[in-house]
Every structure is written in C-alpha cells, then in structure tokens.
Amino acid sequence: MAGNETSLVAGTDAPSHPPQKTDKIEINSPFFLGPQDRPGDFITLARFTGENYDDWAGEIETALQARRKFGFLDGTITSPEPPCTQADWLTIHAMLISWIMNTITPEVKITLSKYKDAKRLWDTLRERFALVNGPQIQQLKKALANCRQTKTMIVATYYGKLTALWEELHTHEPLITCSCCTRCTAGRDHELRRQKDMLHQFLMGLYVEYYGRLRSTILTQDPLPSLNRAYQLTIQDERARMASEVPDDTAEAVGFAVRPCGRGQGRFERPDKSHLSCTHCKKTGHEVAQCFEKIGYPDWWGDRAKNDAGRGKSLAPGGRGRGGAAAFVLMQQPLNLLEHHLPKCLLQINGKHLQVFSVI
Known part of the structure; x- marks a missing residue:
C-alpha cells in the first residue's frame, strides 16, 4: 500500500500553472510613459505668444505625434484601454498639459484656467487663437501667382520658395477628408487635384528663356508627370545647360585715356x-x-x-603743333605699373604734359 502510494506520488506530475497575464503597458502603446518623459520637458523650441498659433500648433502636433500622444488631443483616443488604468489616464493628461503649458509665454498663460483634460485645453486654444484669416489666404495665393524664377536664380532656390508658400497655404486649407465608406475616394481625388495645381504653378514660374522648351514638352505629356518628376527633369536640364556653357576667360583690356592739361580740350598748350x-x-x-x-x-x-x-x-603721334589730337590709349598694361600712375598722373613727352583723367 505504501509502495503504491510511493509510486503514485512519484508518478504524479507537478501541477502546471497557466502563464500569468502581464499588466505592463507596451512601449509602443500611446498610453506608455517612460522614465525619459518628465513634466518639465520642452517638447519643442516654438513659443506661443498669442500671435503665432498656426506655427506653434504645427510644432506641437509634430512633437506629440513623435511620442504617439497627439491622439489624446484630436479626439482619436477618448478613453483608457486595458492595461491602462484610470490612474494612468490621468497621469498622461497631466503630462500633456505640462508639455503644452511649458511652450506658452507667461502673458498668455495667465489668461488660461486650470485644466485637467488635455483635449479641453487644446480645443480652448484653437477656438480662441485659430482665427480664420481670409486676407492671409488671398495674400498667399497672390504670392504663389507672382513667384517667378529669375535669370540668375537656380531651380532649387525657386522650388524652395514655392514649397514654403505651399506649406503655409495648406495649413489654412487642409485636404478634404471623408469617412462615409471605405471605398470613398474624395480625399484622394482632392489630393491629386492639388498636386496637379502645384505642378502648373511650378512650370509657369520657370525662367522661360532657359526652360520654355522643357515646359512645353512636359505639358504635352498625357498623363502629366508628377511634381517630383517635373522637378527632376528641370534639374537635369539645368545641369546640362550649365555644363555646356563656356566660361569667358578673355582678358579685359586695361587702359586709360589722356588729355592735355590746359584751357582747351583736345589741344596742347605749349609753354x-x-x-x-x-x-x-x-x-x-x-x-x-x-x-x-x-x-x-x-x-x-x-x-x-x-x-x-x-x-x-612736337614728337607726339597724331599731333603737329597746336591743335593736334591728344588722345592715347594704353592697352593691357601690367597692373603693377598702373598703380604708380592712378588715379592721376602727368605724362611728359618731349616737354608736353599730359594728364590722365579717366580709366577705360
């Protein structure tokens, strides 16, 4: 009996315990806060002064998207999800409020109430300072229409000016978004139309004497190439044109005209x-x-x-006595010799004093 009990005990496997479910928030979760996240951090160098809301809001959005936290402000994340607890939810909002307030100047900060919800703070700032600026949109569109490449401006500089205007305009006029169904293409169609408008603006502003033929070639393609492809073709054309240019190394003639000192111009006054x-x-x-x-x-x-x-x-060439012409041009003289004579000097030829009066 004891042997059976012994064999039973020996043959019994140790009871297996199911793996415990961890309550740890994953590092790639928007609910995660690591030791590097502190309330006193300045997540961007931009400072909100009350007059620069659009630029400041864009910097904040970029900084929070890099931390997977902008969903708490735009309404994408509305409630905690396990394993995030209510305490974790309050901690995240407190951290977001601290980050936002750190980027606001004291003059604006004193006009704000105390907030415990980061989305409420974000919405309040947008409603108060994000004013619809129709004149600014019109000014940006006018600047785009007048943006032109000059003869001495390289394509990269011209394209950079256009890009800055496009980005600022798109901040005021964002793309259309539609969520009516999964097959709706309204947003995509709007984006394609905007890209086509940007292509036409880029081509219209190119310097016509250099890129007129290339512009006609691109516009005759069906379908039209993308903006990036048109920029690439223009850069290639610019490099080929610059490589074919022959630098002018012809030495410039250095000389000066002379006239006699005296009462009459073009006449020698013989002493x-x-x-x-x-x-x-x-x-x-x-x-x-x-x-x-x-x-x-x-x-x-x-x-x-x-x-x-x-x-x-008189031994001066071209002049015999009074009334003789008195103009000499000394061409291609070494500069070290001219330094001893300029800006004024007297030349003496057989007693005739000639005064240098201008440099050619």
Whole structure:
C-alpha cells in the first residue's frame, strides 16, 4: 500500500500553472510613459505668444505625434484601454498639459484656467487663437501667382520658395477628408487635384528663356508627370545647360585715356620756352638739366637726328603743333605699373604734359 502510494506520488506530475497575464503597458502603446518623459520637458523650441498659433500648433502636433500622444488631443483616443488604468489616464493628461503649458509665454498663460483634460485645453486654444484669416489666404495665393524664377536664380532656390508658400497655404486649407465608406475616394481625388495645381504653378514660374522648351514638352505629356518628376527633369536640364556653357576667360583690356592739361580740350598748350638757353649745347628751348646731349637720349628718341634735340618740336603721334589730337590709349598694361600712375598722373613727352583723367 505504501509502495503504491510511493509510486503514485512519484508518478504524479507537478501541477502546471497557466502563464500569468502581464499588466505592463507596451512601449509602443500611446498610453506608455517612460522614465525619459518628465513634466518639465520642452517638447519643442516654438513659443506661443498669442500671435503665432498656426506655427506653434504645427510644432506641437509634430512633437506629440513623435511620442504617439497627439491622439489624446484630436479626439482619436477618448478613453483608457486595458492595461491602462484610470490612474494612468490621468497621469498622461497631466503630462500633456505640462508639455503644452511649458511652450506658452507667461502673458498668455495667465489668461488660461486650470485644466485637467488635455483635449479641453487644446480645443480652448484653437477656438480662441485659430482665427480664420481670409486676407492671409488671398495674400498667399497672390504670392504663389507672382513667384517667378529669375535669370540668375537656380531651380532649387525657386522650388524652395514655392514649397514654403505651399506649406503655409495648406495649413489654412487642409485636404478634404471623408469617412462615409471605405471605398470613398474624395480625399484622394482632392489630393491629386492639388498636386496637379502645384505642378502648373511650378512650370509657369520657370525662367522661360532657359526652360520654355522643357515646359512645353512636359505639358504635352498625357498623363502629366508628377511634381517630383517635373522637378527632376528641370534639374537635369539645368545641369546640362550649365555644363555646356563656356566660361569667358578673355582678358579685359586695361587702359586709360589722356588729355592735355590746359584751357582747351583736345589741344596742347605749349609753354613758352623761348627764353630758356642751354649752357652745354648752346641751344635754346631748354635748360642744361633737360639737355639730352648731356643726360643721354631716351629710348623712344630712336634714330632721329641728334641735332633735333631741344628745339621744342612736337614728337607726339597724331599731333603737329597746336591743335593736334591728344588722345592715347594704353592697352593691357601690367597692373603693377598702373598703380604708380592712378588715379592721376602727368605724362611728359618731349616737354608736353599730359594728364590722365579717366580709366577705360
């Protein structure tokens, strides 16, 4: 009998316990709050001042969607779901209210009551500050119609300006949503029409001298390409055009015009040197300090007769005596030489003083 009891005890399997159901909220649940979530956190750098509701609300929505919490504000999540308890529900709303209030300036914060429901706070702010701004919508549409690419503007810059205007306009005019049935395509059709309008706005604003032919090619396609495809084709056309351009490396001519100093323009006023006399060569018209026979003949004298030196004859090209033209252009002079003469200088050619008066 004892043996049977022993064998019965030995042969009896240990009773199996069913796995206990955990009450832990999963990390990917919108009801989850981790140790990194604190009431004093600033979830966005934007600050609500009472005048920038649209921009501020967009920043808050983005920050809360990243934390899976925006459903508590837009009405998607209306009650706690197990394993979330009522205490967890109150904790989540308190956290959301703290995050929102941290981004509001004190001037606006003092006008708000104490809230325990985050959705009520969010709805109050929208009703009070989200004003319908018809003139602003009209201004945005006018800016889109006037947005044009200039000759020196690259396509990326032009497209960036359009994108900023589109995003701001879409904030005031959101897409149509319909939940009448699962097969309703009203929202999708509205989105496709908006994309087509954006495509036409982009093509109309392109610089016509560069992209007129490309624009005609795109518009003749059936069906029309998407906006991203049209942008890609335009960028490719821009790069091909820029690669085919030959840079102009021709050196610019550097020169200046000269005119004589004197009363008349275009005339030499020869100084009277008849009273001068050279003690070295015994000739008149110059002094010994300017005597070429004593100090040496310059290189530009050339093969002229040496006895012509000092007689006061005009050696300036294009002019013989009074009334001769006095315009010289020095082309492609080294810049280091011009630095010694600009902005004013005197040039002396056989006693004639010429003054630089402008740079070409």
